[in-house]
Amino acid sequence: MDFHKKMEKLSITSTRTTNTNTNTNTDFNITNMWKEQTCTNLCCFFCLVKEPKSSIRRVGIASFFKELPLIDDQEHVMVLKKLWNMAMTQPDDPEFPSLGIFECMAKLIHRGLDNQDWLLRDQNINIPYYAAHVIGSYTMNRVDFAEKAVDSGVIPQLMELFRGRMSWVEQRVAVRALGHLASYESTFDAVAEYETEVINLSMHLASTCLEEVYTMFVGVKDRNKRVKYHRDLLTRGVGGLEMENRKAEEWASQLQYWSLYVLNSFAIKGRSITLMCKQDFLKQLCEMWGGLVNQTSPAGIGLIRILCYSEIGRRSIAESQEVIEKLCNLSRSSDDWQYMGIDCLLLLLTDPDTRYKVIEIATLCLVDLIELTTLGERSNVGEAITRTLLIDFSGSQSRTKKSRAQRTLEEIWDLKVERSKQEKMLSDEKVEEKRVLVRLIKQEGNHSFWVGEIEEALLKYTQALLLCPLRLRKERVVLYSNRAQCHLLLSDPDSAISDATRALCLSSPVNSHGKSLWRRSQAYDMKGLAIESLIDCIVFINGCNRSEMTSNVCPPLEKNH
Incomplete structure (x- = not known):
């Protein structure tokens, strides 16, 4: 009798038993018949999941999950790969979570860590990775699945992987799963039982994982000296050195992201703020950029902003001039998380206990942003900055x-x-007169620039800016951008950054004026700020039209409006 006929017979038996209202015996009978009448090869799992009869399939799968951690079979990894694939593609399907998959995965991790002989046999070394990945995938969307996972004892086993009992590859999936569990109110406390250890481990991983992955994998040029199962997991057995390196760097970035995600889950609740506010770690957070690799991750700046919502966090951040300078650089950038840098500075300036510790540095940065209108989904950003800066300024x-x-x-x-008050009184005729005068002065500045009189050109653009009505935003974009070019040629990158930023705030949409992006990128490069320079350069290239990209030339000065 083949497999499917056995399943059909089990289905008939199940129906008859159910009709006689002996449900308890039904499960027992079906389970026993499953054990007696089917083959013991684990590959039967692939047929079992296709069984159309729900009652047969569920009893068989539940029995399978109980037995899987107890038996030896070289097909274990094939089954785990299938479970991993199903968890990734159908993370909200309740069937497996309701039938004991979490307890099964926890036991498999425990077996791998407790029994080295078994772990190193066949391909079993892959099993803890896949098991932790399955747990993380099923708990990422649904709190009821997370609660089942905690009740099934997954946290102690995930913690073992998180501690580094195997390698960074398993740490990545373990911290991902712990991050999901820490994000729900009902399961947070279960993770918080290990709070101090979790925080310290997460901080350590976030700070060191990129370098560690490079040292242990990417930097190993001889492929034969790389851990083989790492290579197989990274590329699924397909791809050469380049793909391995790319995926390893991607996974390292994800390991950092999930470590920060765990820290965020605690920081949002005001937990372990003091631990996270160590000065060395705050400085390291500023160097953790998410947008260049993980497009949806604010990385370190996301955690810094959360810390700024707490009194302890604001005090600690205000003590570090280096952190404040980094926040200023981010605020004057075209990075997707620019608004987070602005938020942090405004939170620090609003707090009387930290305002005067940061105002000297922050004011010199934020002044360039006071004419921002919209930034992403935020409106009146410049007005909010202005109000904060002028909290106790009388104008006298x-x-x-x-x-x-x-x-x-x-x-x-x-x-x-x-x-602003004075210009509200200007008539349209007066504005037009000023426009004509500003154009003439700008042309004089352009002439001075082209004959090499850079300082004279700078003075002319400054004069034109003082005369130009505030409502003439396009004209002011050009004047600020041209003046930024003069500052570059005079080796004054700070002033170039300031003027280019003002031009970009006035551009529509914000950060869209190509020449100002290019000039600010050059200025950041002069100051050794490589990431800020790179981001502006990328945004500039993405915004160039086809002719600019083909010529690969950015005109040094803008002559026309």
């Missing part, structure tokens, strides 16, 4: 010696209050 002139930040606040007051 003092004869005492002013700091640079105080002079900058006066500039903001003049631009956003006094000048």
Whole structure:
């Protein structure tokens, strides 16, 4: 009798037993008949999951999950790969979670860690990886699955992998699963039982994983010296050195991302803030960029912003000039997470206990952003920045010696209050007169530039900016951008960044003016800020039209409106 005929016979037996209302005996009988009448080869699992009779399939799968961790078979890995694939493609399907898959996966991880002989036999070394991946996939969307996983004892086994009992490959999937479990209110406490260890491990992994993966894998040029099962997992057995390296770098970035995700889950609840606010770690967070690799991840800046919502976090961040400077650089960038840098600075400036620790540095950055309108889904960003900067500024002139930040606040007051008030009274005719005069002065600046009188050109563009009505945004974009080019030629990258940023804030949409992006990219490069320079360069290239990309030339000065 073949397999499917056996299943058909089991189906008839199940129906008859159900009709006699002996449900408890039904499960027992079907399970026994499954054991007696089917083959013991684990490949039967692939047929079992296709069984059309739900009652037969469910009893068989439940029995299979109970027996799988207890028996030896060289086909274990094939089954785990199938389970992994199904968990990845159907993570919300309740069938396997309801039949004991979490307990099965936990026992398989335990067996692999407890029995080295078994782990190193056949391809069993892959099993803990796939088992942890299955747990993570089924718990990423549904809290009821997460609760089942916790009740099934997955956390102690995931913690063993997270501690590095095997390698960084298993750590990646273990921290992913723990991240999901820590994100739900009902399962957070189960992860928090290991709170201090989880926080310290996550901080360590986030800080070191990229270098570790490079040292242990990518940097090993002889493929034969790389861990073979790592190579197989990364490429599924297809692909050469280049693919292995690319996937390893991708996985390393994901390991960092999930480590930060775990930390975020605790920080959002105000837990372990002091541990995360160690100065060395805060500085390392600033170097963790997500957008270049994981497009949806704010990486380190995401955690810094969460920390800024707590008093302890703000105090710690305000103590580090290096962190504040990094936040300023992000705020004046074309990165997708620019708004997070701005948010952090505004939170620090709003708090009286941290405002005066950061205002000198932050003001010099944020002044360039006060004319931002929309940024992503946010509106009136510049107005929010202006209000925050001018919280305790009266506009009165003092004869005492002013700091640079105080002079900058006066500039903001003049631009956003006094000048705005005056220009509301201008008629359309007067605005047009000013437009013509500004154009003439700009042309004089252009002439000075082309004959090599860069300082004179800079003065002309400055004069034109002082005369140009605020509503003439397009004209001001060109003037700021041209002045930024002058600053570059005069080896003043800070002023170039400032003017290019102002031009980009006035452009529509924001950060879309190609020449200003290119000039700011050059200025950041002059200062040794490689990532900020690279991001502006990428945005510039993406925004170039076909003729600019073909010529590969960015005109040094913009002559026309």
